[in-house]
Amino acid sequence: MVYWRIIRKSYRRNLQYRLSHVINNVASSIFGLVFIAIWTGVLSGKQVYGPYDVKTMGYYIAICQSVLWMTTFISPGLNVQIAVRSGAVSLDMIKPVHYLWYMLSQEFGRLLYNACYRSVPIGLLLGLVVGFFFPSDPFTYFSFILSLLLGTYVGMLLFYLTGISSFWTTEIRWVHLILLSLIFGLGGQMIPIDLMPGMIGKVAPYLPFSAMIYYPVMTLLELAPPYAMLVQAGWALVLTAVALLVTNMARRKLEIQGG
């Protein structure tokens, strides 16, 4: 299939950086170590309500740092804005593949590479610090992978929408930064979102950002609520519809400009 070929090609293109990335993983892991240390400091010697004791929080942070490289550290705007600025987008759009799926396949190849050369080494490194968590139920592994893929898909669509907004604006830098901080703030990367106070804690579980980080991690830890995957799938559907619609609008806009 043509999309699978695009994915494989993009995966291979990234391989040339693998050495520098493997080294960089050590630096990235420091973020994880810092978060783990903070939670250890916060939780030690305290009465803990719910499932979050020091050990579980350690797993949570370690898995988060590893999951981030698939669902969150996606190319800004999927690089759509670069093609828009250079005009290359008009060539991409007349390709015999749908523009949306073309861009998503390319990015997915890169994220598969990330999974092998970023997520796995970081997970192993942090696992050496906090210990490894192996769910006993084999079904958990299956639902984790499904949840992770859904999270990756939702993430790619959000980044795609950021990128394609460049058809109407000149800069996506600020939209991208706002999106990133929403993901980091409300996605559960530093704190499980059910621990957030007040309204934020009530609303955050139903936003697309939790689909990217919180639910995949909680699914692996066997702590996810039963509706977790429904929220993820719901956002996947809604965002697909929006992305298709916006892609069509962008295509029409391109025709008006004459490419």
Add this chain to the structure above:
Amino acid sequence: MFALYRKLIAASIRSQMQYKINFVTSAATTGMIMVLDFIILSAILYRFHDVVGWNIYEVGMLYGISSASVSLYRLFAPEINDFEKYIVQGELDQLLIRPVSPLLLLLTRNLDLSRVGGLVQGVSVLVISLSGLAVEGKSIMGLVLFSPVAILSGGVIYFSIGLATAGVAFWTHQMKDMLTFTIYAPANASNYPIGLYPNWLKWLFFSAIPIAYMNYLPMLTLLGKGGEWFYPLLTPIAAAVAFYFARMLWNVGIRHYHSTGS
């Protein structure tokens, strides 16, 4: 040299102020993003009250100083942080042929005014924390007087780390990945008490990446957490020492530089 710096920087600001709306929106967004960051920290401490005995206002002192310091560095030295392109694309050649020191040229080429937002956020967190401490009945006179010293010293420390990283880039020809290790991760770590971290990290933050002197060490004394009386004095000294070594490394690097020829 200072007069020259002032002249060049004024030109840089003038050119950027042609886009006032851009400045206002970018500074506001930067500030907002950083506020969200602080809200998460508050959410944790709201729930669990303290982290190894530091309450929200005390952590806020660490956070505010670190946040303002790193913004100060990013405001004045964006070209140092982005130095990789000068080496990889050979842009440094243009600077070397001018009669002014390349470092001065780099520092006056560009100001990242959007970082003003981060500076405002850091200072706001400090003000909130100081008033919180005052309500708790702590004496905050020393803290108020020391905060500007800490922010300035912290800015110099971050700048020195950035400069040293750029200096190393003369050999490694890459710096972006390294900044995660030398600036971004330490900046994140310095928002919290350094005492939390494993020993090797603690050691690192007191030596090669000396961010502990910027806020953690003086705050031990000023917040009455068992620091020695002279700890606050170490803050500007550490900044001066860091700057001295970074400058040296940078100079060695410049002498070592061979153009890529592009």
